[in-house]
Amino acid sequence: MSGTERKILEVLSGKSITPPPIWLMRQAGRYLPEYRETRARAGSFLDLCYTPDYAVEVTLQPIRRYGFDAAILFSDILVIPDALNRNVRFTEGHGPQMDPIDADGVYKLAPAGFMNHLVPVIETVRRLRAELPDETTLLGFCGAPWTVATYMIAGHGTPDQAPARLFAYRYPEAFDYLLDLLADMSATYLVAQIDAGADAVQIFNSWAGVLGEEEFERYCVRPMARIIASVKAQRPGGKVIAFAKGAGLLLRDYRQKIGADAIGLDWTVPLSFAAELQRDGPIQGNLDPMRVVAGGRALEEGIDRILDKLGHGPLIFNLGHGITPQADPENVTALVRRVRGLKD
Numbered sequence: 212m213s214g215t216e217r218k219i220l221e222v223l224s225g226k227s228i229t230p231p232p233i234w235l236m237r238q239a240g241r242y243l244p245e246y247r248e249t250r251a252r253a254g255s256f257l258d259l260c261y262t263p264d265y266a267v268e269v270t271l272q273p274i275r276r277y278g279f280d281a282a283i284l285f286s287d288i289l290v291i292p293d294a295l296n297r298n299v300r301f302t303e304g305h306g307p308q309m310d311p312i313d314a315d316g317v318y319k320l321a322p323a324g325f326m327n328h329l330v331p332v333i334e335t336v337r338r339l340r341a342e343l344p345d346e347t348t349l350l351g352f353c354g355a356p357w358t359v360a361t362y363m364i365a366g367h368g369t370p371d372q373a374p375a376r377l378f379a380y381r382y383p384e385a386f387d388y389l390l391d392l393l394a395d396m397s398a399t400y401l402v403a404q405i406d407a408g409a410d411a412v413q414i415f416n417s418w419a420g421v422l423g424e425e426e427f428e429r430y431c432v433r434p435m436a437r438i439i440a441s442v443k444a445q446r447p448g449g450k451v452i453a454f455a456k457g458a459g460l461l462l463r464d465y466r467q468k469i470g471a472d473a474i475g476l477d478w479t480v481p482l483s484f485a486a487e488l489q490r491d492g493p494i495q496g497n498l499d500p501m502r503v504v505a506g507g508r509a510l511e512e513g514i515d516r517i518l519d520k521l522g523h524g525p526l527i528f529n530l531g532h533g534i535t536p537q538a539d540p541e542n543v544t545a546l547v548r549r550v551r552g553l554k555d
Contacts, residue, residue, distance in 0.1 A: 219281050219348040220410055222493050222525050223450040223472045230518075230551050231526040232280035234350070235543070236454075237533030238273040239285050243540060245272045256301040257293070260286045266335040267342065274347060276540070277547050281348040281527075282339060284404065286332050288354025288415055291396055292363050294328035295320050311366030314378070314385040322396055326403060333407045340408025348411065351404030355416035355455075356393035356434040360386070372421045379430065386430075394434040398441035402449075405442075411450035413475070414438065417532075420457015420477075427461050435469040443470065452495055456532060460484075466492060478531025482520040493525035498546075500530045506542040514549045 218232035240246055249269050253259035260266060270285040289307050293299040297309040312320075326333075340349050357375075365374035379386040401412045419431050435453060442449050454475030455465060466474050466488070476485055476496035488494055502513040517528065528550050534543070 217280075217346060217348040217410060219350075219527055220450065222527050223411055223452070225493060225525055227523060227525050229522065231522055231528045232348075233528040233547060233550050234279040234281035234283065234348075235273075235530050235534050236283075238277075238279060238283070239269045240534060241536035242534055242538040242543075243272055243276070245276075256287070257299065260290065261331045263331055263335045263338055266332070267338050270335070270339055271342065274343065277543060279347070279547070281350050282343055283350040283413070284332070284336055284339065284352060284409070286335070286352070288352075288359055288417075289362060290329060290332060291325075291353065291359055291393060291400065294325040294396075295322065297363060306368050307362060308367045309362065311374075312363050312389075314382040317382075317385045317389045317392075320389075320392060322392060325396060326399060329400060329403070333403050336404050336407035336409055349409050350452075351401060351409030351412040353397045353400055353412070353414055355414050355419070355431065355453075356390040356397065356438075357422075357430040358416050358418045359393050359397075360389050360430075361418050363389070372418050376421065376426070379426070390430060390434045391437065394437040395441070398438045398445075401438070401442050401451075402445050405446050405449050411452065411472075412442070413452040413454060414471075416453070416455040416458075418457075419455035419461075420459070424461065427458065431455060431458070432465065432468050435471075439470040452527075454495070462488060473525075473527065475529065476531065480531070482516060486520055486524070489521055489524040489526070493527065494521065495527040495529050497529070497531040500532055500535050500538070503530065503534060503538045503542050503546060506539060506545065510542060510546060511549060514546065518550070 218228055246269050249265055250259055253265045266285045270282050274282050289299050292309055299309045301307050343349055361372040361375040364378045439451050450472045452473045452475055453471035456477045473493035473495055476494055478497050478499035480497055498513050502510045
């Protein structure tokens with residue numbers, strides 16, 4: 212089957228499809244009992260990411276269960292700093308942690324040969340494309356430089372990413388250097404995923420919402436444009452989805468500034484504003500993940516509002532952020548059926 216027959220690729224090319232194709236951020240994850248079983252066998256979270264047998268399995272689990280229109284590579288945005296020897300680790304109850312970096316340390320980062328560290332991830336992509344149904348789009352991904360940098364500077368996640376914001380104000384040259392380094396590494400990484408079989412890629416900017424207008428331009432727009440320009444120069448047919456959580460009104464010209472094919476919207480984006488953005492091209496989103504936890508009428512009403520407002524234009528149905536561990540798998544079944552217009 213040619214790539215153009217994969218529904219999500221059709222939407223990324225500007226086509227409107229009814230019902231819209233659907234996948235969910237974090238669709239392979241802790242809400243699924245089969246994921247928890249595989250995770251327990253794998254040992255550490257990074258072992259799960261770096262062992263193709265396990266990573267392929269957990270990526271395929273939600274495809275087998277729900278028949279989503281896309282599978283997204285199971286990995287983590289922090290494999291890039293891990294490839295830079297930042298001692299990344301994941302501890303239960305504390306989230307990701309790594310050795311924090313200072314301004315001097317930024318200039319000592321050694322990216323040479325970093326893709327050798329990521330060979331298992333690329334092997335996972337290659338195997339996924341071979342094992343997925345022909346009609347299923349395979350998505351690769353990476354983290355946006357700003358979001359990855361916030362973890363590298365603080366050494367862990369923080370509520371408002373104050374350590375990274377302060378670092379950027381105090382050491383602007385070092386911070387720009389770090390963002391450019393991460394952008395160039397990310398472009399190389401995404402091109403390798405595309406070459407291994409990814410049909411499109413998504414760039415996650417999970418912490419865009421903590422920045423002011425000027426900072427958003429410098430720390431989000433500039434490095435994202437650098438990544439996408441590099442990817443498209445190397446692979447002109449490559450499709451890129453950009454997800455900037457919390458960016459709000461700054462999304463108005465975000466697509467045009469960075470050159471993305473589609474923009475992902477979080478659940479706080481008003482549907483009236485989303486419809487404006489959709490007039491400029493494909494959008495992805497934006498159901499509140501808590502509606503999937505609640506189920507029932509709350510879930511149905513949220514789905515119907517999005518389909519009513521956005522379903523007649525180029526739309527990839529998704530959540531406004533990742534599905535949470537509290538979600539009932541049966542509610543996800545109900546979500547997929549309702550989006551597709553299936554009746555019980």
